[in-house]
Amino acid sequence: MIKVENLYHSYNNNEKFQAKNVSFEIKEGEVFGFLGPSGAGKSTVQNILTGLLPLQKGKVTVDGYDLKQVHNKRFNRIGVSFEQSNIYSKLTALENLKYYADLFDVPTRDPEELLKLVGLEGKGNDRAGSFSKGMKHRLTFARSMINNPKIWFLDEPTTGLDPAIAATIKDIIRSEKAKGTTSFLTTHNMYIADELCDRVAFIIDGEIKLIDTPKNLKQQYGEKLVEIEYVKEGEIYKETLKTVDDSDKEKIANIIKSYEIKTMHSKEATLEEIFIQVTGRGLI
Amino acid sequence: MMKKILRIFRKDATIARRDSMLIYIIAIPILLAVGIVFFAPGVTDSASTIALLESDTADHIEYMEDYVQVEIVDSMEELERRINKRDDVVGVVPIDQGYEIIIEGNEDEAYYETVKAMSAFYKIGATRENTTAEILDFGKTVPPLKTTLANALILMVIMLAGMIIALGIVEEKSDKTIKAMNVTPISQNTFIIGKGMLGGVVAMGSIIISLLIMGYNDINWLMLILIGLTSMILTFIVGFLQGLASKDVIEAAGGVKLIMLPIAAAIAAYEILADKWQWTMYWNPFYWAYRANDLILSKTADWGIVLISAALVTILSIAVYLIAIPKIRKGLS
Numbered sequence: 001m002i003k004v005e006n007l008y009h010s011y012n013n014n015e016k017f018q019a020k021n022v023s024f025e026i027k028e029g030e031v032f033g034f035l036g037p038s039g040a041g042k043s044t045v046q047n048i049l050t051g052l053l054p055l056q057k058g059k060v061t062v063d064g065y066d067l068k069q070v071h072n073k074r075f076n077r078i079g080v081s082f083e084q085s086n087i088y089s090k091l092t093a094l095e096n097l098k099y100y101a102d103l104f105d106v107p108t109r110d111p112e113e114l115l116k117l118v119g120l121e122g123k124g125n126d127r128a129g130s131f132s133k134g135m136k137h138r139l140t141f142a143r144s145m146i147n148n149p150k151i152w153f154l155d156e157p158t159t160g161l162d163p164a165i166a167a168t169i170k171d172i173i174r175s176e177k178a179k180g181t182t183s184f185l186t187t188h189n190m191y192i193a194d195e196l197c198d199r200v201a202f203i204i205d206g207e208i209k210l211i212d213t214p215k216n217l218k219q220q221y222g223e224k225l226v227e228i229e230y231v232k233e234g235e236i237y238k239e240t241l242k243t244v245d246d247s248d249k250e251k252i253a254n255i256i257k258s259y260e261i262k263t264m265h266s267k268e269a270t271l272e273e274i275f276i277q278v279t280g281r282g283l284i
Numbered sequence: 285m286m287k288k289i290l291r292i293f294r295k296d297a298t299i300a301r302r303d304s305m306l307i308y309i310i311a312i313p314i315l316l317a318v319g320i321v322f323f324a325p326g327v328t329d330s331a332s333t334i335a336l337l338e339s340d341t342a343d344h345i346e347y348m349e350d351y352v353q354v355e356i357v358d359s360m361e362e363l364e365r366r367i368n369k370r371d372d373v374v375g376v377v378p379i380d381q382g383y384e385i386i387i388e389g390n391e392d393e394a395y396y397e398t399v400k401a402m403s404a405f406y407k408i409g410a411t412r413e414n415t416t417a418e419i420l421d422f423g424k425t426v427p428p429l430k431t432t433l434a435n436a437l438i439l440m441v442i443m444l445a446g447m448i449i450a451l452g453i454v455e456e457k458s459d460k461t462i463k464a465m466n467v468t469p470i471s472q473n474t475f476i477i478g479k480g481m482l483g484g485v486v487a488m489g490s491i492i493i494s495l496l497i498m499g500y501n502d503i504n505w506l507m508l509i510l511i512g513l514t515s516m517i518l519t520f521i522v523g524f525l526q527g528l529a530s531k532d533v534i535e536a537a538g539g540v541k542l543i544m545l546p547i548a549a550a551i552a553a554y555e556i557l558a559d560k561w562q563w564t565m566y567w568n569p570f571y572w573a574y575r576a577n578d579l580i581l582s583k584t585a586d587w588g589i590v591l592i593s594a595a596l597v598t599i600l601s602i603a604v605y606l607i608a609i610p611k612i613r614k615g616l617s
Contacts, residue, residue, distance in 0.1 A: 050467050052617070072469045080467040086460035090299045102291045103468040143464070 001151055001182040002026040002049065007058035009044050009206075018044045020206040022058070031173070031183040033197035035190065035271065037281060041206035042186045043083075043155065049184065050080050050153050063151055076106045079149030083156040083186075085136035089129030093120055093139050096128055097146055104147040114142040119168055134161050141169060145176070152176060152183045158192055170196060190271035200271065204279045214271060221277055222269035229262040230255050236262060288470050292478025293485070296452055300482060303455075305533060309448060310486055313441045317494035320433055334399055335366045335375045344383075347406050348376070352399075371429070374399045382407055431581045432555065434498055438491050438512065438577055439547045439570060445487035446519030446526070446543060450536040452479055453527025462616055472616055480520045488512055500581060507580045507590045514594045515573035517601035519543060521608045528615030550574045569600040 009019040047053040097111035118138040158166035241248040300306040375386035530536035550570035565571040576593035579585035
């Protein structure tokens with residue numbers, strides 16, 4: 001659905017590139033995470049893919065359209081949820097969605113249904129300007145689905161939302177994936193990337209350092225350890241043991257068999273730890 | 285494309301209804317037209333008016349009424365008050381041997397000389413029936429001051445159309461919605477026309493209502509609309525440029541007011557400059573618009589001159605558009 005080859009972009013049209021030799025491919029129905037700290041080049045790449053920035057150098061095809069040419073029709077199959085909410089503050093929530101629905105040439109979703117989906121049921125006739133930051137963000141997110149997009153660009157979709165609403169948004173992304181929607185998720189939140197993405201790309205200083213599935217990355221970079229807390233003769237003991245070492249494996253089995261286990265955790269690496277390990281930089 | 289242009293227009297109209305500043309912009313020209321009719325005496329009357337005393341002879345009053353508009357006042361004080369108003373009214377009062385002409389001092393000399401001659405004709409008993417002179421009519425049936433004010437009002441409304449567009453763009457910028465528009469199937473051209481439509485419709489509506497209030501019921505409306513629409517191209521461009529360059533509503537409104545300069549220059553040049561210097565304003569689209577409107581409002585325009593004027597306004601405005609469009613496109617990206 002999306003193919004990027006040797007993409008370069010410079011805001012000042014000089015040799016200082018904000019995107020350098022970026023190449024990747026996203027298959028239909030895949031949720032692809034673009035992970036990197038602020039200023040890494042995530043938004044630059046996403047803005048090129050959505051047509052908000054011109055393609056300077058490289059080859060990019062989105063949904064079969066070569067981005068060297070302008071094809072307004074392609075937006076009928078694309079949805080974009082922006083990090084910063086951008087809705088008409090003097091229009092009501094319903095008026096906002098109905099207006100955007102009328103700009104597309106394809107069948108659109110029921111605005112009321114979308115508002116319900118993002119937890120804004122009953123707020124349809126309230127002006128968007130009176131909404132809280134989180135509500136505006138949800139309305140922007142709902143608007144990105146108005147045209148039943150086949151390719152969905154999500155920029156920090158859960159940032160600033162309370163955990164319950166963030167969980168709802170994640171559920172919506174999962175259900176859209178189940179319908180076969182291809183998603184390009186830009187975030188610096190490794191938890192959401194870990195939860196939702198089929199594959200992630202680590203980008204730093206405009207360059208992709210690594211692309212793989214979260215599972216593979218954890219296996220490759222994570223330490224294979226188990227942390228066990230158990231009670232022995234009234235005292236609490238805590239041990240960290242290797243799951244690949246034979247003597248440690250025996251010890252784990254013995255502890256489980258002989259003592260009362262208080263807690264036991266596998267110590268696989270988080271995506272953030274892997275990111276730091278790979279790039280030498282943090283995600284903030 | 286038309287459906288989407290109308291959709292953008294409908295959305296902008298909804299927002300405009302909820303914005304008091306836009307409502308003021310719409311109301312200003314209509315209030316001005318009402319003000320002109322009610323507070324500027326004589327603007328809607330004929331230019332040829334004389335004031336006579338109630339005590340004058342019925343024969344003299346009747347004679348004068350055959351040729352000019354006559355206002356009867358009941359005293360000398362009232363007559364002086366009437367003459368001193370801002371329009372050209374000449375007083376004629378009986379004295380021992382005939383009539384005395386009373387003027388404010390700033391009237392058109394030709395006018396009070398005519399009144400003087402009429403008094404002389406009355407004295408010798410000359411009438412229409414016993415004169416052999418033929419009348420040559422230039423066909424100007426509308427008072428010149430009225431035409432000037434109405435014409436200036438039209439250009440002011442056209443400037444306000446640019447302001448409406450600038451305010452709409454500032455609104456889009458503050459809500460950051462231009463970015464969202466750029467990821468829909470509508471093209472920039474559709475967006476630009478759609479955004480311009482509210483300004484155009486409001487301006488044309490205001491112009492028509494204002495002119496009807498001022499009593500212009502029987503002018504050629506098609507000609508007026510054609511000149512109005514073509515002269516709006518330039519204000520649209522200024523509206524877009526200023527809207528994109530401004531951070532807030534006040535800055536945008538202030539910037540658009542700059543367009544008053546070429547408008548004022550056009551009016552001043554057409555009304556004051558000698559014929560041999562008129563060419564200095566040929567570069568200014570508002571000059572051609574003002575000139576064409578002057579003919580339309582005084583009911584002396586023909587389609588030939590209106591079409592030439594409209595073509596000149598369009599060509600000059602398009603030249604500005606070609607220079608400005610890359611900046612507008614960049615601003616909307």
